[in-house]
Amino acid sequence: MSEQKQMAGEDNIAYTLGPMQAGPICCDPQPLIQVEDLSLHYGAKAALDRVTLDIHRGCITALIGPSGCGKTSFLLSINRLTDLIPGCRITGRIRIDGRDIHDPLCDVQTLRRRIGMVFQKPIPFPLSIHRNIELPLHEHGITRRADTGPIIEQVLQDVGLWNEVHDRLHSPALRLSGGQQQRLCIARALALNPHILLMDEPCSALDPLASGIVEDLISRLSGRYTIVIVTHNLAQAGRIANYAAFFWTKGQAGQLVEFGRCRQIFESPSHELTAAYVNGVRG
Ligand SMILES: Nc1ncnc2c1ncn2[C@@H]1O[C@H](COP(=O)(O)OP(=O)(O)O)[C@@H](O)[C@H]1O
Ligand SMILES: [Mg+2]
Helix, strand or coil: CCCEEEECCHHEEEEEEECCCCCCCCCCCCCCEEEEEEEECCCCCCEEEEEEEEEECEEEEEEECCCCCHHHHHHHCCCCHHCCCEEEEEEEEEEEECEECCCCCHHHHHHHHCEEEEEEECCCCCCEEEHHHHHHHCCCCCCHHHHHHHHHHHHHHHHHCCCHHCCCCCHHHHHHCCHHHHHHHHHHHCCCCCCCCEEEECCCCCHHHHHHHHHHHHHHHCEEEEEECCCCCCCHHHHCCCCCEEEEEECCCCEEEEEEEEEHHCCCCHHHHHHHHHHHCCC
């Protein structure tokens, strides 16, 4: 599908989202990430308490809830970045495509290659635009220029940056505007051809225009990728997500209060706390 969309981008440059393959329509839920009884501690502090949740293939799932209820911890446990935090302990089970990610036979490098991660603050490497995408490819053994060149162009096309930067690929990534840097970070995550994208408040550090462009991009990536996104912007969750998971701190630790289709969570939540949160009473 070569649907194209133009709008005024940062720095008043029109941007064009590149051709994008259509994904399956999100109406036949197939669990890809199955989280069962997940509890997480930082030392003695409990951050998540017995979370059970299925994330469906090709869909966008929004994690919502007030600060401190464990949304980031949940994301980090999916690609085992929690392994890198001293004192962090996990119990319970996470399966991706049926395989337990804590199985000793699971190769963490391969797992992380399948899962791209985008953070709140865009963190491009202090290198050129081109090198930002080339470096992770080299790290994963993709080194021939005949291979890296087309991938770099494709992912920059996918995030709508190609037209803006193709004539300055070797200039510093840090000279890009905030929104462009975030799209570059998304392009970098896409370069390794992940199946899953984890996004932790990817728009919250951006101005409204740049945020709108990144939001538009994320919704176009659904289908091709399974996306789990943390957002404090409930309107944004309602616009782009298929499913929403509402977390809340009960006692000391974050728990999953309610999970469902976005529409149901926002329009007819089953739980009183969810209703209060989505109506802006608490949180
Ligand atoms: N590295 C850490 N060490 C100790 N406590 C942490 C660490 N990271 C997060 N926490 C605590 O765990 C809880 C959940 O944090 P987090 O997952 O960041 O929540 P959220 O993303 O919903 O704001 C919070 O109480 C937070 O202070
Ligand atoms: Mg967080």
